[in-house]
Amino acid sequence: MKNKTRSCVPAFLRSCVPAFLRSCVPAFLRSCVPAFLRSCVPAFLRSCVPAFLILLSAEASAADGAQSKGFYVQADIGLAREKLTNGGTNAEYKKQAVHPRFSAGYDFGQWRLALDYSRYRAIKKDAHASTKPVPILETEYNTHNKVKSRSVGISAIYDFETQSPVKPYVGARLSVNHISIDFSDDGYIKNTSSVTLPKVVLDKIFPGIPDIPANQTVHFAQTTNHIGITRLGVGATAGVSYEITKNAALDLAYHYDDWGRLEGNRVRTQEISGGIRYTF
Structure with missing residues (x-):
């Protein structure tokens, strides 16, 4: 019987389990299992069960x-x-920038639930145009756009168990996003002739413009506008973490978020992030 037991239990396991545990487990089983059941179980199985139980216990302890x-x-x-x-003009405004992201959540084991906050750097877009509607007049237009955005989201994340410090994960995100758009434009008109252009003449081209003296420039238009929009958005994430201690892990991830349509404007972000996570 002793030789058969050794054949079922790996040498490394026998060396890791103290002798008193190896001697106690069979006795414990004999006290808990009725005699008629013990008689029905083949001898080689009875010899393997203690080692199997010890192995399960060791694995559970390691996992915990x-x-x-x-x-x-x-x-x-x-x-x-x-x-x-821009939904109306199909104009695109792009910006690449470094920004911080903060999150807090609860780790349930393989599932995590987290709240996060991100504030993105402003997107600025300026445009300039000049025209010459008539030979003696020159016009100049300038437009200025500034878009600021921030996002608060909740994510459900699944960590794949790999039995190693490296754990890949995937997740989905629901967010509340706020976009702030500041728009302004102004224009100038210059009389390139050697005579003053009266208002009655200018009204036919630019209503409301006063007399323009010879070789002079006047400011003829200026508008400003501010829009603040809040919408729901959805996103996805995928990444990998590396446990450096029981409580701390390094994290590398890719994030994609679609903020939906905001007053005809569609906002999307793609992001590569790296950081550290600490579990209390």
């Missing part, structure tokens, strides 16, 4: 020790590519 559950906080630095598409 390696897996950290509880509340956590995470700080990341992301390289984001923001893209705003």
